[in-house]
Amino acid sequence: MKSWLPLIRPGDWLIMLASALAVGASFPIFWQGGLAERAIIRQEGRIFAEVDLKARKQYEVAGPLGTTLIAVEPGRARVVADPSPRQYCVKQGWLMRPGEIAICAPNRVSLQIAGRTRVYDSISY
Amino acid sequence: MTRSATEHGTGTDTEVMQLTVTEEDRRVAWLATAAVGLSLVDAAIPSPLPGVKPGLANIVTLIVLARYGWGTAVWVSALRVLAGSLLLGFFLAPGFFLSLTGTTLSLLTLGLARHLPKRWFGPVSLSILAAFAHIGGQLLLARAWLIPHDGVFLLTPVFAGAALVFGTINGLIAAKLMSEPALSETPHA
Numbered sequence: 001m002k003s004w005l006p007l008i009r010p011g012d013w014l015i016m017l018a019s020a021l022a023v024g025a026s027f028p029i030f031w032q033g034g035l036a037e038r039a040i041i042r043q044e045g046r047i048f049a050e051v052d053l054k055a056r057k058q059y060e061v062a063g064p065l066g067t068t069l070i071a072v073e074p075g076r077a078r079v080v081a082d083p084s085p086r087q088y089c090v091k092q093g094w095l096m097r098p099g100e101i102a103i104c105a106p107n108r109v110s111l112q113i114a115g116r117t118r119v120y121d122s123i124s125y
Numbered sequence: 126m127t128r129s130a131t132e133h134g135t136g137t138d139t140e141v142m143q144l145t146v147t148e149e150d151r152r153v154a155w156l157a158t159a160a161v162g163l164s165l166v167d168a169a170i171p172s173p174l175p176g177v178k179p180g181l182a183n184i185v186t187l188i189v190l191a192r193y194g195w196g197t198a199v200w201v202s203a204l205r206v207l208a209g210s211l212l213l214g215f216f217l218a219p220g221f222f223l224s225l226t227g228t229t230l231s232l233l234t235l236g237l238a239r240h241l242p243k244r245w246f247g248p249v250s251l252s253i254l255a256a257f258a259h260i261g262g263q264l265l266l267a268r269a270w271l272i273p274h275d276g277v278f279l280l281t282p283v284f285a286g287a288a289l290v291f292g293t294i295n296g297l298i299a300a301k302l303m304s305e306p307a308l309s310e311t312p313h314a
Contacts, residue, residue, distance in 0.1 A: 007300035011245030015253050019289045026282040 036096055038114045039077040041070055045108075053077060053113075063107035070111055079104060079111055153197060157204035160185040164209035174280070176263065177287045180295060182209070183255060186235070187248050187299035195236050202228050219271055223263045230262030231255035248303065252296025256288035 008016075041048045043061050051057065051072050058080075059070040066083035076096045079089045082104045089102040089111070098115030163181040172178055182205055190198040206224050210216040215224075238246070238254045264284065268277045 004297055004301065007247065007297055007304060008249050009245055009247040011241065012247050012249040012253075012296075015246070015250040016289070016293060019253055019257070019292075023282060023285045023289055026285055030278055030281045 036075055036077075036098055036100075036113045036115055039070075039072055039095075040112045040114055042110045042112070043108060048109075051077075061109045063104070063109050065107045068104050068107050068109040070109075077111055077113065078102070079109075082109070083107055149197070152193070153200045153204065156185055156189050156197075156201045157208065160201055160205035161208045161212065164205060165212065168213055174283065176260075176280075176284060179291045180256065180259070183231070183252065183259075183295050184299045184302070186232075186255075187252055187296065188303060190235055190239060190251070191248065191299075191303055195232075195239065198235065199232055202232055222270075223266055226262040226266040227259035231259040234258035247296070248300040249293060249296035252299060253289060253292035256292030256295070257285065260284045260288045 036053055039051045039053055041051070041059060041061060043063060048061055049059060051059075053072060053075050055072070055074070057072045059072070061068045061070060063083075067081075068079060068083070068089075069081040071078055071080045076094045078094045079092070079102050082090050084090075084104050084106040089104040089109075092102045095102055095111065095113045098113055101110060101112040103110045160182040163185060167178050167181050170179060185205075186198050186202055189201050206221070206228050207216075210218075210221045210224065215221050232255075234257075235251055235255050238251050241250065264277060264281060268275070
């Protein structure tokens with residue numbers, strides 16, 4: 001280990017430090033929207049519940065086909081059970097990042113994750 | 126050495142074609158071979174994420190740059206990308222263009238960075254800067270061509286982190302090799 005240290009010149013340390021800082025800073029820049037903070041449950045397009053992703057909770061949302069079961073855990077949420085035939089929203093599993101959404105269209109229920117800032121899933125001009 | 130295809134058979138005066146292989150050509154070929162070998166080793170190392178690779182061949186590029194200059198480094202890198210992609214079977218596939226773009230950008234960066242004062246900035250600096258240029262070029266090409274969606278940039282911090290780690294390691298190895306006297310070849314620098 002000792003024989004490797006002299007190979008690093010003073011400027012190299014500077015570059016390494018600056019790079020490490022740049023890499024560290026790139027995380028919040030590229031992973032914007034911050035952490036998953038809230039889950040928004042919608043039913044028929046209207047907000048059914050807005051939950052802080054802090055405690056462990058379960059929600060039963062009634063729809064035209066039956067009951068959609070939603071589980072909330074610290075930092076994540078998922079659709080546990082849904083009467084929709086293709087089970088797309090259930091198969092999506094845990095949603096953890098802001099902007100992620102699971103839509104149980106046949107039962108008209110959706111579960112969306114929100115963070116500090118709003119993230120667009122698409123922008124039209 | 127001069128290889129000439131002279132008249133044979135009928136004895137008529139045919140055009141004599143000469144292919145001269147210079148000392149420089151041989152050197153480039155040998156160094157490119159070493160770089161291709163390291164590319165193969167690179168490909169054999171399992172990676173947790175596509176695109177995260179040690180880039181061991183860059184050790185050769187760094188040493189060539191220091192000993193023989195930028196022009197030779199460009200030759201060796203170009204041959205490495207070409208031969209490496211042929212051997213690994215991705216010639217003209219997306220991976221080839223990613224590799225080409227990354228290599229081009231890191232060579233341009235090295236072309237600028239080698240003018241940094243040598244007393245302060247060694248192979249480690251060059252290696253880190255080249256690694257960042259490499260991954261930057263690949264990300265931009267991927268965004269522009271392969272995955273036209275900003276979602277590509279979500280992985281930027283991971284790639285940048287890997288570039289820093291592997292850039293530092295490769296730079297250290299290059300510096301170590303350069304600090305030891307050359308065995309098989311006479312130093313030119």
